[in-house]
């Protein structure tokens with residue numbers, strides 16, 4: 173009934189290749205977070221700008237990012253843009269898809285964080301002669317990022333896990349893609365995917381722990 | 394000189410300032426007293442342009458605050474304001490709270506800004522709290538920090554909006570002492586306050602506001618000793634109880 177013999181040695185022999193994949197996964201996740209945070213800050217300023225077209229762009233972005241499957245967003249980056257003649261590499265497609273998703277979720281988080289910062293903070297900054305942009309940048313933004321730090325960490329974990337969707341657009345250099353290719357080569361399905369899962373788990377644990385250390389160092393108030 | 398001419402201001406249907414006239418000269422200390430809702434705080438926020446006005450005008454050294462062509466950010470460097478709620482920037486240390494505006498608004502170098510900040514903070518008795526975050530300070534200390542923060546911009550005028558009202562009673566004294574010190578140093582100030590003994594001590598003139606109108610203004614001895622307006626009398630006898 174159960175004649176699958178575990179061969180961990182064979183899987184372990186592939187560990188270096190998988191770790192190379194993990195590095196690509198981290199590259200995608202980190203890039204998508206950095207760009208995603210910057211975009212979310214821009215989208216947040218769009219929302220606050222009071223200019224209707226800008227806040228509509230921000231709103232549409234957030235709605236689509238949060239209410240459609242991440243897989244759809246990645247498909248749109250690859251096949252959607254492809255049908256307009258813009259053919260992106262799998263790496264760029266997955267990067268754009270996840271970045272889009274990150275920016276949408278983070279913009280929504282930022283909105284919640286802004287509600288926790290009293291208007292009097294901006295008022296105090298303005299009364300010291302700061303312009304609206306300066307007050308946002310020096311007084312509101314740092315507090316907003318602090319309040320959003322935990323949600324940002326969660327989003328980072330999501331970004332790492334979402335890279336596994338890259339295989340659907342032909343990505344084969346990330347952890348999940350490498351694992352899939354190795355599986356096709358060796359048929360050590362269970363061992364390889366179990367190993368990949370462990371690597372994913374360890375990475376996300378390191379990320380959450382690291383984030384906690386950074387928070388303790390950064391936010392001493 | 395601050396010149397307030399026939400200033401009217403409404404919030405929706407509610408007319409909060411019904412034609413205020415007041416001139417404050419350099420070096421003068423004017424306190425505004427009056428019942429709550431009489432428009433005292435609103436007038437202060439109009440003076441530094443945080444609130445628009447409906448008619449009349451306010452001039453600061455001849456510059457019209459609410460004129461379209463006026464650069465409010467620049468004008469506000471001249472006019473410091475401290476609010477009832479102290480509004481410390483929680484993510485910055487006491488020192489950084491005070492150096493932020495000099496550095497970002499005046500473009501001062503860090504060392505220069507810190508030198509000024511240390512001097513101002515020492516002045517208000519917070520010289521030993523430079524590296525502390527505001528969350529660890531008492532209300533009175535935070536309010537003194539807010540005063541130092543405003544002073545670090547070397548303003549020519551200071552507005553104080555009920556700066557002791559949100560403080561525990563035992564902390565009021567230390568903030569009032571700071572204000573007295575400023576007054577003695579010749580700072581031009583307009584203060585809204587509920588501390589009558591303090592107003593009597595520190596003011597050159599005291600203005601009494603009633604329902605959006607400046608019912609009476611005069612030297613403290615006259616306002617407190619011989620009030621002319623029936624509403625002033627009523628108000629003062631109510632505060633004595």
Ligand SMILES: Nc1ncnc2c1ncn2[C@@H]1O[C@H](COP(=O)(O)OP(=O)(O)O)[C@@H](O)[C@H]1O
Pocket residue numbers: 404407409427428429430431432433434435436
């Ligand atoms: N931003 C605002 N929006 C609407 N009404 C306001 C606002 N600020 C003040 N008011 C109203 O204006 C009146 C005068 O307020 P205020 O100037 O704070 O009085 P005071 O300082 O004398 O207590 C009050 O009735 C208050 O409710």
